[in-house]
Amino acid sequence: MIPTQHRLGTGFGAHSTTTDVLTGIDLGGRTALVTGGYSGLGLATTKALAGADAHVIVPARRPAEAAKALDAVAGTEVDALDLADLDSVRAFADRFVASGRSLDVVVNSAGVMACPETRVGPGWEAQFAVNHLGHFALVNRLVPALAPGARVVAVSSGAHHITDIRWDDPHITSGYERWLAYGQSKTANVLFALHLDRLGRERGTRAFSVHPGSILTPLQRHFTREEKESLGWITADGLAAEGFKTPEQGAATAIWAATSPLLDGHGGVYCEDGDVADIADGTRDGGVKSWAVDPVSAARLWDLSAELTGVNGF
Incomplete structure (x- = not known):
């Protein structure tokens, strides 16, 4: 168990925005990378970092669309990256490392949620592949470019409560269920940050995972309006249901x-609502499941991920 996995009492909460958490912080001269940084939560993250004077790199599967979305956001640049394609990940990372620049912040914000069964690469389950393995390979290939004191933030979800890693079948080759697959990928995000922090802290690299809360974004593209309404995400008139955050509130914890x-x-x-989260004990909403902060599982997942991707920056 992680002894520091408890609330700090920051004064921030579910309604805090990126502006609130950045009060008094100047990121001038810093360079950040935000995957998925041109849409939804990622776009709010990019705007916040750039607004604090960081230079923000946004690798994108659709570079032209990303460039259009970021046209009015000063201090940003776009490059090509497809997290489902390890050759694309390698090419992007090689270009960046060769540029001689360093990274102070990496936010792994891109992802796919509860999609129909999809296979990528050598038959990998798409949510595990994109949400976890693609980011695993990306960060490990960028290790030479991480500045002293760099922070890596993995955007997870409260959906990690759904399941631990399915160690006997991580690619869910039988009995596929989209929420199960999503939950596993979000548990993987938490475990990734835990072990990355252990490996990187000697060189000054620290890692965190975050639950952004519930936000209506293009992440829900695989749900019809009727499904969203039945799940209680939207009202009958199509508005976000009570308890949902704005993108600026959702991005606040990652920032x-x-x-x-x-x-x-x-x-x-693991953090939520602008603070470190407590261990989930079943008596209240939120918190982090003990299976997601198990250092033995984190090391096991790291080894599995390194074997699958062929990459280990440490």
């Missing part, structure tokens, strides 16, 4: 994890 001095010395933790 906080990437920049706050309050997290100095607290790497590897």
Whole structure:
């Protein structure tokens, strides 16, 4: 168990915005990378970092669409990257490392949620592949470019409560269920940050995972309006249901994890609502499941991921 996995009492909460958590923080001269940084939660993250004077790199599967979305956001640049394609990941990382630039912040925000059964690469389940393995390979290939004191933030979800890693069948080759697959990928995000922090802390790299909360974004593209209404995500008139955050509120915890001095010395933790989360005990909503902060599982997943991707930056 992680001894620091408990609330710090930051004063932030579910309604805090990126502006709130960045008060007094100047990112001038810093370089950040945000996957999925041109849509939904990722776009709010990019705008917040750029607004604090960071230079933000947005690798995108659809570069032209990303460039259009970021046209009015000063201090951003776009490059090509498809997280489902490890050759694309390698090519992007090689270009960046060869540029001689360093990264102060990496936010793994891109993802796919509860999609129909889809296979990518050598038959990998798409959500595990994109949400976890693609980001695993990307960060490991970018290790030479991580600046001293760099922070890596993995955007997870409260959906990690659904399941631990399915160690006997991580690609869910039988009995596929879209929420099960999504939940596993989000548990993987938490475990990834935990072990990355352990491996990287000697060189000053710290890692965090975050639950952004519920936000209506293009992430829900695989759901019809009727499904969203039946799930209680939207009202009958199509508005976000009570309890949903704005993108600026949803991005706040990732921004906080990437920049706050309050997290100095607290790497590897899972955060929500602008604070470190407590361990989920079943008596209240939120928190992090104990299976997602198990260092033995984190090391096991790291080894499995390195074997599958052929990449290990450490």
